[in-house]
Amino acid sequence: MHRTEVVVTGLGAIAPLGADVASTWNALLAGESGIRGNVPHGHETGGLPRTVAGTMASDPADSLPPVRARRLDRSQQAALVAAAEAWADAGAPAVDPDRLASAIGTGIGGVQTLLKQDDALEAAGTRRVSPRTVPMLMPNAAAALISIEYGARAGAHTPVSACSSGAEAIALGARLIRAGEADVVIAGGTEAAITPITVAGFTQAQALSRHTAEPASASRPFAADRSGFVLSEGAAVLVLESAEHAGARGAHVHAVLAGAGIAADAHHITAPVPDGSGQIAAMRKALAQAGLAPEQISHVNAHATGTPAGDTAEAYAIGQLFGRATVTALKAALGHLFGAAGAIEALIAALSVEHGVIPPTRNLTTAGVDPDIGLDVVTERRDAFQEAVLSNSFGFGGQNVSLVVTRARHHASRTASTAP
Numbered sequence: 001m002h003r004t005e006v007v008v009t010g011l012g013a014i015a016p017l018g019a020d021v022a023s024t025w026n027a028l029l030a031g032e033s034g035i036r037g038n039v040p041h042g043h044e045t046g047g048l049p050r051t052v053a054g055t056m057a058s059d060p061a062d063s064l065p066p067v068r069a070r071r072l073d074r075s076q077q078a079a080l081v082a083a084a085e086a087w088a089d090a091g092a093p094a095v096d097p098d099r100l101a102s103a104i105g106t107g108i109g110g111v112q113t114l115l116k117q118d119d120a121l122e123a124a125g126t127r128r129v130s131p132r133t134v135p136m137l138m139p140n141a142a143a144a145l146i147s148i149e150y151g152a153r154a155g156a157h158t159p160v161s162a163c164s165s166g167a168e169a170i171a172l173g174a175r176l177i178r179a180g181e182a183d184v185v186i187a188g189g190t191e192a193a194i195t196p197i198t199v200a201g202f203t204q205a206q207a208l209s210r211h212t213a214e215p216a217s218a219s220r221p222f223a224a225d226r227s228g229f230v231l232s233e234g235a236a237v238l239v240l241e242s243a244e245h246a247g248a249r250g251a252h253v254h255a256v257l258a259g260a261g262i263a264a265d266a267h268h269i270t271a272p273v274p275d276g277s278g279q280i281a282a283m284r285k286a287l288a289q290a291g292l293a294p295e296q297i298s299h300v301n302a303h304a305t306g307t308p309a310g311d312t313a314e315a316y317a318i319g320q321l322f323g324r325a326t327v328t329a330l331k332a333a334l335g336h337l338f339g340a341a342g343a344i345e346a347l348i349a350a351l352s353v354e355h356g357v358i359p360p361t362r363n364l365t366t367a368g369v370d371p372d373i374g375l376d377v378v379t380e381r382r383d384a385f386q387e388a389v390l391s392n393s394f395g396f397g398g399q400n401v402s403l404v405v406t407r408a409r410h411h412a413s414r415t416a417s418t419a420p
């Protein structure tokens with residue numbers, strides 16, 4: 001039975017490490033950090049101190065016409081900026097609008113708009129609330145706006161699955177292509193939720209890093225002294241395409257999205273199932289769809305947020321399936337982009353196989369690795385042929401997504417703007 005191959009032909013991002021793909025990739029390989037201190041919240045702080053967080057390297061509003069930017073939530077602005085870069089990188093493919101779809105995940109949506117408009121309501125009443133409030137706060141707006149921007153009539157989809165949202169959107173995009181419902185899908189994730197309520201909620205849950213004196217070292221996945229994650233914002237978008245459609249137009253192919261696995265723990269709203277069965281199931285499904293054995297994976301991009309329990313649980317799950325696997329943990333440099341995390345990490349996985357590089361894990365020395373983490377954690381840029389990378393995204397609710405990205409063997413040649 002013929003199986004449609006899904007390839008990645010476009011990449012776009014705006015993230016804490018850079019305002020585009022090239023700057024993000026180069027900063028990541030150089031071991032830089034996108035985490036900053038004294039980050040303002042933008043509205044009433046409720047007594048919270050200023051926050052250590054990964055703000056976007058540039059304001060996405062600056063890349064949009066001023067009137068349009070004012071009518072969009074920050075998360076929507078970021079999604080449009082990332083999509084524009086990805087679409088241009090893909091060569092603005094000519095595609096039947098009824099064969100083009102969008103799939104943009106988010107964990108929270110337009111929370112900044114919601115808080116700002118609620119402040120206006122409380123302070124001055126109904127007449128001060130913007131008539132654009134609802135389209136600015138609804139989670140599906142980013143997918144809808146991208147659908148409108150590029151004339152994508154095959155569907156505008158919005159997976160909302162906490163920290164796995166972006167990865168699930170990419171999995172959904174691949175599924176639409178394999179099902180014959182689309183030839184091209186603009187897929188990814190976006191989030192802009194550095195707000196008092198999110199900071200306060202995670203602080204009360206004791207989920208945020210306590211290593212805030214030096215922001216660049218606050219995110220410490222797999223480290224023995226890790227204490228929690230760092231909240232970040234941004235967006236990442238991939239243009240997915242059937243190999244047949246990409247080949248017909250001579251498109252450059254960054255990588256192949258070979259497999260996607262989705263599984264649920266069905267256990268607890270925040271804690272992973274102790275035996276790692278849900279995470280293992282997602283990884284197994286992704287490998288099976290890709291037709292690969294565990295030993296064929298060059299490295300695993302771990303979800304690894306830097307929480308004490310979460311990193312141990314994931315390391316156990318990876319160890320159960322792969323043995324002593326080679327892994328990297330990108331959130332040490334990027335922070336945790338929530339609904340965009342799986343998308344930016346899938347994008348980096350694609351670059352890893354394209355350029356033969358494993359990006360380093362910051363803030364970790366061999367001596368500092370948790371003794372329960374029996375993995376080969378890459379702490380310095382490692383140049384090595386990468387045939388296949390597995391990228392994990394695990395979210396609250398026990399929602400697990402794993403993606404397998406493999407090297408493209410045949411594609412049109414061009415000079416990649418994202419070369420290391």
